[in-house]
Amino acid sequence: MDRKVIEEKVNAFLIDDLEIDEDKIADDALLKEDLGIDSLDFVDIVVIVEKNFGFKIKPEEMGGVKTLSQFYDYIQSKVG
Helix, strand or coil: CCHHHHHHHHHHHHHHCCCCCHHHCCCCCECCCCCCCCHHHHHHHHHHHHHHHCCCCCHHHHCCCCEHHHHHHHHHHHHC
């Protein structure tokens, strides 16, 4: 899957489902500190990613994912 498509899908659910301000969406945005994603939001993200991309996020694989760009990379590594 093309990275641009991944970015568009991720950004759409961050804005629409998690109600994150579109102005905060940037490659170098920190998921927790800048976007305010907490553990409850993460549960929603797991469900949304599975529905949109067809794989389950493993929490142990997300340990090094701190920025939005790293999250895109993680998804891309899973879906090709």
